[in-house]
Amino acid sequence: MTTSIPMNAGDGVYSYSKNSHLQKEMIDGAKEMVIDAIIRKLNIKIILSSSNTLRIAELGCSVGPNTFSAMQYIVEALKDKYLLYQDQVINFTNNIPEFQIFFNDHVTNDFNILFRSLPFDRSYYAYGIPGSFYGRLFPSRSIHFVHSSSGINWLSKIPKELVDEKSPAWNKGLIHYVGASNVEVVNAYFAQFEKDMEVFFNVRAEEIVQGGMMVLITAFSGYIRLMRFFGSSLMDLVNEGKLDESLVDSFNLPLYYPSPQEMTKVVEKNGLFSIERMELINIKSNLVDEADAKTLMTSLRSSIEGVIISHFGSKIAEEACARTILKSEEISEWMKVNNEKPSILFVALKRK
Amino acid sequence: MTTSIPMNAGDGVYSYSKNSHLQKEMIDGAKEMVIDAIIRKLNIKIILSSSNTLRIAELGCSVGPNTFSAMQYIVEALKDKYLLYQDQVINFTNNIPEFQIFFNDHVTNDFNILFRSLPFDRSYYAYGIPGSFYGRLFPSRSIHFVHSSSGINWLSKIPKELVDEKSPAWNKGLIHYVGASNVEVVNAYFAQFEKDMEVFFNVRAEEIVQGGMMVLITAFSGYIRLMRFFGSSLMDLVNEGKLDESLVDSFNLPLYYPSPQEMTKVVEKNGLFSIERMELINIKSNLVDEADAKTLMTSLRSSIEGVIISHFGSKIAEEACARTILKSEEISEWMKVNNEKPSILFVALKRK
Numbered sequence: 087m088t089t090s091i092p093m094n095a096g097d098g099v100y101s102y103s104k105n106s107h108l109q110k111e112m113i114d115g116a117k118e119m120v121i122d123a124i125i126r127k128l129n130i131k132i133i134l135s136s137s138n139t140l141r142i143a144e145l146g147c148s149v150g151p152n153t154f155s156a157m158q159y160i161v162e163a164l165k166d167k168y169l170l171y172q173d174q175v176i177n178f179t180n181n182i183p184e185f186q187i188f189f190n191d192h193v194t195n196d197f198n199i200l201f202r203s204l205p206f207d208r209s210y211y212a213y214g215i216p217g218s219f220y221g222r223l224f225p226s227r228s229i230h231f232v233h234s235s236s237g238i239n240w241l242s243k244i245p246k247e248l249v250d251e252k253s254p255a256w257n258k259g260l261i262h263y264v265g266a267s268n269v270e271v272v273n274a275y276f277a278q279f280e281k282d283m284e285v286f287f288n289v290r291a292e293e294i295v296q297g298g299m300m301v302l303i304t305a306f307s308g309y310i311r312l313m314r315f316f317g318s319s320l321m322d323l324v325n326e327g328k329l330d331e332s333l334v335d336s337f338n339l340p341l342y343y344p345s346p347q348e349m350t351k352v353v354e355k356n357g358l359f360s361i362e363r364m365e366l367i368n369i370k371s372n373l374v375d376e377a378d379a380k381t382l383m384t385s386l387r388s389s390i391e392g393v394i395i396s397h398f399g400s401k402i403a404e405e406a407c408a409r410t411i412l413k414s415e416e417i418s419e420w421m422k423v424n425n426e427k428p429s430i431l432f433v434a435l436k437r438k
Numbered sequence: 439m440t441t442s443i444p445m446n447a448g449d450g451v452y453s454y455s456k457n458s459h460l461q462k463e464m465i466d467g468a469k470e471m472v473i474d475a476i477i478r479k480l481n482i483k484i485i486l487s488s489s490n491t492l493r494i495a496e497l498g499c500s501v502g503p504n505t506f507s508a509m510q511y512i513v514e515a516l517k518d519k520y521l522l523y524q525d526q527v528i529n530f531t532n533n534i535p536e537f538q539i540f541f542n543d544h545v546t547n548d549f550n551i552l553f554r555s556l557p558f559d560r561s562y563y564a565y566g567i568p569g570s571f572y573g574r575l576f577p578s579r580s581i582h583f584v585h586s587s588s589g590i591n592w593l594s595k596i597p598k599e600l601v602d603e604k605s606p607a608w609n610k611g612l613i614h615y616v617g618a619s620n621v622e623v624v625n626a627y628f629a630q631f632e633k634d635m636e637v638f639f640n641v642r643a644e645e646i647v648q649g650g651m652m653v654l655i656t657a658f659s660g661y662i663r664l665m666r667f668f669g670s671s672l673m674d675l676v677n678e679g680k681l682d683e684s685l686v687d688s689f690n691l692p693l694y695y696p697s698p699q700e701m702t703k704v705v706e707k708n709g710l711f712s713i714e715r716m717e718l719i720n721i722k723s724n725l726v727d728e729a730d731a732k733t734l735m736t737s738l739r740s741s742i743e744g745v746i747i748s749h750f751g752s753k754i755a756e757e758a759c760a761r762t763i764l765k766s767e768e769i770s771e772w773m774k775v776n777n778e779k780p781s782i783l784f785v786a787l788k789r790k
Contacts, residue, residue, distance in 0.1 A: 139577040184577040188565065193556075197549045201568040204545075211576060213540065214566040216553040224563060225491040225536040 109148075109385075112430050113156045113235050115369030116303045120156075120233070123301060123434035124163040127362045130171045132297035133230050139184045140164055140230050142210075143293075145219040146237030147189040149196050150203040156233060161185050161210055164231070185210035190223055192216065218242065220285050224293040232290060232300040236389075239304050241340040242282045245274040248338045259324075259331070261317040262339045279342040283352040291358035294437040300359065302433045305343055311424070312386050312410075313339060315417055319409040320398075329402055337397045339390065349433055359435040366428035378421070380414050383407065461500075461741075464782050465508045465587050467721030468655045472508075472585070475653060475786040476515040479714045482523045484649035485582050491536045492516055492582050494562075495645075497571040498589030499541040501548050502555040512585060513537050513562055537562035542575055544568065570594065572637050576645040584642060584652040588741075591656050593692040594634045597626040600690045611676075611683070613669040614691045631694040635704040643710035646789040652711065654785045657695055663776070664738050664762075665691060667769055671761040672750075681754055689749045691742065701785055711787040718780035732766050735759065 133140065142160060147153040168183060189200060193216035204212050215223050219234070220242045247253035248271065255270035257263070263275040290300060323329035344352070346364050353361055387407050394403040410417075485492065494512060499505040520535060541552060545568040556564050567575055571586070572594045599605035600623065607622035609615070615627040642652060675681035696704070698716050705713055739759050746755040762769075 139580060186577060193553050197553060197566060201545050201549060201566070204568070211574075212567070214549060214553070214568075215564070216556070216566075222563075225538060228491060 109152050109236050109389075110155075111369055112303060112305065113152050115367060115430055116235065116301075116432050117156075117159055119363070119365065119367070119432050119434075120301050121159060121163040123299065123363055124160070124167050124231075125170070127434060127436065128164075128167055128231075128299055129297045130164075130167050131175075133295065134168075134183060136227075136295065138181060139186055141186045141188065141224075141228060143188045143190060143215075143224065143229050143232045145190050145232060145234035146240070147191050147195075147200065149199040152235075153189065153200075154203070154205050154208075156235060157187050157210070158205070158208075160231065160233060161187075186213065187211070188213050188215045188224070188229075190215045190217065190219060192218060220282060220289070222289050222292065226292050227295045229290075229293045230295055230298045232294065232298075234301070235303040236305060238283065238286065238302055239341050239343055241275075241278050241342055242285070243278070244338045244340050245278045247274050249336045251335070256335070257338055258335050259321060261320060261334060261337050262313045262341065264311065264343075265314045265317065275342050276348065279344060279348070280352055280355075284356055287353070287356040287358055291356075291437060296437055298437045299362070300435045300437070302349075302435070304431045304433075305429065311420060312382060312417070313341070315413050316383075316386065316390075316406060316410050319406045319413070320402075322409060323402065323405060328405070329398070333398060333402075339393065341390075344431065346431060349431060353433075353435060358438060360438055361433065362436050363432070363434040365432045367430050367432055368425075368428050369430055378418065380411050382417070382421075383411050383414070461504050461588050462507075463721055464655060464657065465504050467719060467782055468587065468653075468784050469508075469511055471715070471717065471719065471784050471786075472653050473511060473515040475651065475715055476512070476519050476583075477522070479786060479788065480516075480519055480583075480651055481649045482516075482519050483527075485647065486520075486535060488579075488647065490533060491538055493538045493540065493576075493580060495540045495542060495567075495576065495581050495584045497542050497584060497586035498592070499543050499547075499552065501551040504587070505541065505552075506555070506557050506560075508585060508587060509539050509562070510557070510560075512583065513539075516583070538565065539563070540565050540567045540576070540581075542567045542569065542571060544570060572634060572641070574641050574644065578644050579647045581642075581645045582647055582650045584646065584650075586653070587655040588657060590635065590638065590654055591693050591695055593627075593630050593694055594637070595630070596690045596692050597630045599626050601688045603687070608687070609690055610687050611673060613672060613686060613689050614665045614693065616663065616695075617666045617669065627694050628696075628700065631696060631700070632704055632707075636708055639705070639708040639710055643708075643789060648789055650789045651714070652787045652789070654701075654787070656783045656785075657781065663772060664735065664769070665693070667765050668735075668738065668742075668758060668762050671758045671765070672754075674761060675754065675757060680757070681750070685750060685754075691745065693742075696783065698783060701783060705785075705787060710790055712790055713785065714788050715784070715786040717784045719782050719784055720777075720780050721782055732763050735763050735766070735769070 142157070144153055144157060164185070165182070187210045189212065191197075195216065197214045197216065200214060201212075217223055219237065245255070247255040248257045250256055251258070253270075255268070255274040257266060257268070257271045260266050260271070263272045266272060294300065320329065320334050324331045324334055346366060349364060350361065353359055391403060391407075394406070398406070494509065496505055496509060516537070517534070539562045541549075541564065543549075547568065549566045549568065552566060553564075569575055571589065597607070599607040600609045602608055603610075605622075607620070607626040609618060609620070609623045612618050612623070615624045618624060646652065672681065672686050676683045676686055698718060701716060702713065705711055743755060743759075746758070750758070
């Protein structure tokens with residue numbers, strides 16, 4: 087089974103476009119680091135040697151608006167970098183580069199909403215490219231910069247041993263590896279992440295020009311724990327006899343949140359990219375109150391409702407979401423305690 | 439007023455995807471000429487000198503499936519041309535090129551349907567690019583081949599004198615220049631076409647590499663006359679007191695069908711493209727019976743219903759379509775008589 091899960095479409099109450107607060111905090115939180123990576127690490131001379139067009143791939147764009155703010159500051163940083171370079175070099179005759187941005191997400195993503203939300207005053211040519219980023223999306227050596235926020239957390243599929251009751255990695259009573267005491271479960275998740283990243287790095291390495299960069303941003307703590315609260319709401323329904331336990335046993339969220347050590351391991355094993363910067367950042371979320379806990383659950387819901395509904399049906403999904411929101415006091419307490427801890431992992435890579 | 443009219447979305451009874459028979463005949467009818475233009479006229483050496491990726495722009499793609507068959511034979515022809523060239527040249531080291539196809543239409547086009555209908559076995563990278571082709575869509579000198587079928591017939595706007603009762607070009611009682619006895623009406627339409635094409639050629643000339651080609655295919659007879667039958671249905675409603683005549687007077691279809699002489703004039707006036715081939719073709723439609731007349735009206739409806747509904751409302755649009763179908767015997771007679779006449783205009787241009 088290959089998973090292909092769009093964020094919630096449209097612009098309704100539970101749509102991704104209206105509820106992606108945490109994703110916004112992540113993009114805003116990583117902003118200075120992305121700009122810094124472009125200004126300090128990108129070799130604009132190599133990049134512009136083959137073309138006066140800079141091509142940027144945004145992987146896992148969803149429907150906006152977060153993707154547009156990230157693209158805006160990336161284009162500005164690339165322009166600044168170009169101007170800095172121009173100041174340093176005599177007889178530099180290139181014109182200011184043109185920008186192409188390729189917005190990628192699964193074919194089930196709502197590209198109509200994305201296209202209709204494109205900023206009018208954008209200073210780039212905008213394209214949509216449907217398909218999994220675990221496959222080729224671009225011709226060889228055509229991309230200069232790749233950005234993906236909350237993208238590579240999505241595994242290409244769920245390892246089958248997690249739902250096999252004869253396997254030591256059977257994830258009984260849980261919907262994720264977070265909170266699992268069975269180390270085989272965690273190992274099975276990481277093994278899938280390793281496989282996916284090997285494929286991901288190989289296809290990107292073909293597409294990205296030598297010296298081209300890739301910035302990957304993934305959640306590290308806050309978001310992850312929310313999965314536990316949601317999972318426990320499902321188990322509450324099981325305990326009340328409203329949901330068959332086998333349905334929980336056969337479900338696992340296809341999400342993995344790597345540690346810096348794990349990320350280093352997969353990059354080095356692949357060998358085609360150098361690590362220019364890797365850092366855990368604490369974005370000190372503004373979302374810590376009880377009301378915010380509700381906001382966060384709505385945010386989580388807009389991201390994962392698709393997979394939940396397709397497995398449990400909309401009635402159970404609705405009930406489990408409602409019950410998790412009832413835990414907002416508990417969630418808020420947990421958020422306050424954890425707000426000082428690192429919350430996102432930032433990685434800047436360069437194509438060797 | 440700038441017009442932006444998508445074909446009917448979705449896959450319902452009156453959707454473009456299920457009713458684009460005439461557009462299919464046009465694309466099939468032009469197939470051999472497009473292939474011939476690529477094989478005989480394209481200088482693949484110049485084209486491949488700057489890049490091993492061939493980039494194709496499909497302007498006015500709508501939602502498929504016609505666009506996919508055209509792109510399929512264009513990619514095949516480009517591959518054949520490449521292999522022919524490879525056979526002739528010793529020490530030709532290029533690998534077989536990669537293909538990028540950019541599917542363009544208005545931002546209101548249903549790109550979700552387009553993306554979900556992309557052929558699984560395609561041998562090209564597929565992208566969507568929303569926006570009017572009367573503006574820039576691509577970076578400078580980045581496109582090698584442009585294809586547009588039934589695209590440039592759509593004017594960017596309706597000249598205002600057509601709806602100004604004080605103007606000699608006021609188009610009273612008609613919805614198009616076809617059938618208008620007032621030559622000022624025809625002149626106003628052509629003047630707009632001239633202006634649009636000047637803009638169109640200027641923007642394309644910036645985007646297309648030197649030696650790059652552009653194939654434009656436009657309807658020439660059959661489709662055009664159908665507009666008259668539809669217009670007369672609207673006037674029937676006026677005469678029966680069911681529709682206010684001022685609503686007909688204030689409406690004009692933003693469609694122009696150039697003659698070879700007019701096409702030559704706009705290309706030469708612009709001066710940035712050479713005419714490699716221009717021809718009127720009779721595609722001898724298989725759609726001539728009374729049943730076919732109904733099919734054709736449904737086809738016409740899927741194309742123009744958007745503009746009709748937005749001006750007249752859906753009730754009048756429905757009634758006018760139904761009445762035009764009642765004229766299918768008359769339409770069929772006319773189609774039989776005209777089936778031997780040229781029906782599409784084919785133009786192959788090369789960027790100087």
